[in-house]
Amino acid sequence: MNSILAIAAKITGFSIISFSRFITAVFANWDGVRPSRRRRIYFANHVSNGDFILLWTVLPPPIRKLTRPVAAADYWLTSKLKAFIGRNVFNAVLIDRNRDTRVLDPMEQMLEALDEGNSLIIFPEGQRNTTEQMLPFKPGIFHLAEKRPDVELVPVWIENLNRVLPKGEIIPIPFACSVTFGAPIHLQDGEDKQTFLKRAETCVLNLSPDAGNNHD
Amino acid sequence: MTEYQTNLLTLFGGLAVVLIIASTIGYMLARRQTGSEPNPVIENLNARINAWWVMIGVIGLAFIWGRPGVVILFGLLSFAALREFVSLTNTRRADHLVLAMVFYVVLPLQFYFIWIDWYGMFSIFIPVYAYLFMPILAVLRGETKNFLIRIAEVQWALMITVYCVSHVPALLSLDIPGYEGQNILLIAFLVLVVQSSDVLQYIWGKLAGKRKIAPKLSPSKTVEGFVGGVLSATLVGASLWWMTPFNFWQAGLLAFIIALLGFFGGLVMSAIKRDRGVKDWGQMIAGHGGFIDRLDSVIFSAPIFFHIVRYFWTV
Numbered sequence: 001m002n003s004i005l006a007i008a009a010k011i012t013g014f015s016i017i018s019f020s021r022f023i024t025a026v027f028a029n030w031d032g033v034r035p036s037r038r039r040r041i042y043f044a045n046h047v048s049n050g051d052f053i054l055l056w057t058v059l060p061p062p063i064r065k066l067t068r069p070v071a072a073a074d075y076w077l078t079s080k081l082k083a084f085i086g087r088n089v090f091n092a093v094l095i096d097r098n099r100d101t102r103v104l105d106p107m108e109q110m111l112e113a114l115d116e117g118n119s120l121i122i123f124p125e126g127q128r129n130t131t132e133q134m135l136p137f138k139p140g141i142f143h144l145a146e147k148r149p150d151v152e153l154v155p156v157w158i159e160n161l162n163r164v165l166p167k168g169e170i171i172p173i174p175f176a177c178s179v180t181f182g183a184p185i186h187l188q189d190g191e192d193k194q195t196f197l198k199r200a201e202t203c204v205l206n207l208s209p210d211a212g213n214n215h216d
Numbered sequence: 217m218t219e220y221q222t223n224l225l226t227l228f229g230g231l232a233v234v235l236i237i238a239s240t241i242g243y244m245l246a247r248r249q250t251g252s253e254p255n256p257v258i259e260n261l262n263a264r265i266n267a268w269w270v271m272i273g274v275i276g277l278a279f280i281w282g283r284p285g286v287v288i289l290f291g292l293l294s295f296a297a298l299r300e301f302v303s304l305t306n307t308r309r310a311d312h313l314v315l316a317m318v319f320y321v322v323l324p325l326q327f328y329f330i331w332i333d334w335y336g337m338f339s340i341f342i343p344v345y346a347y348l349f350m351p352i353l354a355v356l357r358g359e360t361k362n363f364l365i366r367i368a369e370v371q372w373a374l375m376i377t378v379y380c381v382s383h384v385p386a387l388l389s390l391d392i393p394g395y396e397g398q399n400i401l402l403i404a405f406l407v408l409v410v411q412s413s414d415v416l417q418y419i420w421g422k423l424a425g426k427r428k429i430a431p432k433l434s435p436s437k438t439v440e441g442f443v444g445g446v447l448s449a450t451l452v453g454a455s456l457w458w459m460t461p462f463n464f465w466q467a468g469l470l471a472f473i474i475a476l477l478g479f480f481g482g483l484v485m486s487a488i489k490r491d492r493g494v495k496d497w498g499q500m501i502a503g504h505g506g507f508i509d510r511l512d513s514v515i516f517s518a519p520i521f522f523h524i525v526r527y528f529w530t531v
Contacts, residue, residue: 025299027499166309173315174299176498176506 009088016089017057020050024164024177028058031207032183033154035060039119040152040184042067043141045134045204046123047162050172054158055121056090058179068093068113069121070106093120107143114148124200130167134205137197145187145196152184155200157207180207220398223459227404228276235272238265257422263503271501271510275407279400283331286403287385291327296507297377297515298323300497304488305369310359314350318374322346326382333389342379347371376515377508383518390522392529395461405460405467406474406521409453410513413475414482416452417445433486442479449475461529470524474517481516485509 020026044055052069059067073094076086086092093113096102110120122144124137145153160177182203187196205211217225242262249255278285298319307315322342329338351367387402421441429439453471457464485508489497498506508515 025296025498025500160303163303163307166312169309169312171312171316171320173312174295174302174319176299176303178499 005084005088009084012085013089016053016085020053020057023172023174024054024161025174026054026058027176027178029178029180031180033152033181035063037063037066038152039114039117039148039150040067040154041114041119041141041144042121042154042156042181043124043200043204044121044156044158045129045208046125046127047129047158048165048167049128050161050165051123051158052090052121054161054177055156055179063119066117067119067121070095070110070123072097074098107140107147110140110144111147114144114151120144124197128167130162134201137201139193139197141200142187142193142196149187153186153200154184155182155203155207156180157182157204159209182207220401223398223401224279224404227401227408227459228272231272235265235269238268260503267501267503279404282400283388286388286400287327287331290381290385291323293507293511294323294327294378294381295319296500297381297497297511298373300506300508301373301377302370304492304494304497305373306362306365307370308359308361308366310357311354311366311370313357314354314370317353318346318350318370322374323378326378327385330382330385330389335386335389338382338386342374346374350374377511380515380519381511383522384514386522387518387525390526390530392461392525393531395529398459401459402461402525405453405456406518407514408456409449409471409474410478410517411510412452413445413449413478414513416448417441417479420444420448430483430486433483433490437483446472446475446479461525470521473524474521477517477520478513481513484516485512 042055044051052071056064056067056069069090069092071086071090071092071094073096076082076092076094086094093109095106095109096104110122113120122141124141125135126138127135129135141153144151157180158177159180160175163173163175164177165172185200185203191199242258242265245258246254246262249258274289278289302315302318326338326341329341350370354363354367354370384403384406387406388399390399390402392399417437418441420443421436421438424440424444425436425438427439428435429437429442450468450472453474454464454468456471457467460467462470485497489495496505497508500506501510504510
């Protein structure tokens, strides 16, 4: 049973990757960092449910296997199919966003995943962003940086995906997308929470083409 | 072997020889380099040559498959080109349905009409039906901001990347007396002349280029490259007369027209890139840029080549 599930997960994963490549022709710009098996936390702008799929797609397969997206349990556990995709295909770290009812501490879950040798994909804006500006970062990334100072924090900018599948639409439209990886950052000595969060936010924003960082 | 098969084989054999020579030169240039930093011009040259191997291989496979292969190949190229074009436009959320129709209905239908050889439909489907129905769909969502710009951009995207590109496989539908079953070679003729014109302009420009022909549009295009490239591509075309329904002079004249249109097509597409502040249309083909960067000259020459041949050579 387990091996059937594993094979099904492989096939589903491959189909999802092929489909996202077909629609977006996604291109990776390894600008400030090279692909590596090192433990990393990729933190990116969040505009669409497909964000982490795109990021996941452009990672080289051996690294992809070690990289787990952090996603909302209240979204991914609502149906059997979603749970299969979330758990088996993406091997997501599913966290409960409801503070009152949750049994597991999200921070503990993420630290545990890191300590098992995985990298993480997180979206510090906390929710899908439908505005033009970036939303202020939630403090989770600061606590991760504080508790695991040796893990590289890699800023990532995902371009154009909001045009592929805007909130509320069901048909994805082909747009050329790109994923840009910036230089890793670390928490500096004595840096306080607000300063660090602001700096992390700027690092992501600086990778956007609007910031004059044009890759074409 | 039929004459057609012999011709096809001769053609691809010849291309393989040219590519082997190009790869050898590229390899020797790369080896002769001194200094630790790789020379970007030589790196780009080798990336381009390698991409040519792949492109010619793919086209060869499509040709062997025949009509379905050619229609599907150009349908996919058209899809990729449309994606590149639309990505640079001002479309907004309100255009979502319009774009869905363009990608998933208009494009497949256009190539379907070509597949079933329905000239009366594929020649007017986009300029008449899509032209009128797209703005109707767009207006239903009620977003008026930049309406004219958005509609015009989608129309342009469709005409350039779908309608014009579809005229390459459309060459298969031409009935030329005495040339039955060999129309794929017409496609080979068109593509070869256009692409050799691009390559020869590049080579002439690199070797002898001095005066810039359109400095605002393209920093690398020179008068010497243009004249040398178009004239030598005309010669290439004329020397390919044996695989076409044309005689030597006709093939030369058609090649001249194709190369000229290809050049100006490249300029028009450059103007759009400059307007949008990008260097290439995409990053899909190593060394070349995007699909439109490779297709731009085919786009402008295919429909006109199609109609000249249709007018003078078909029954």
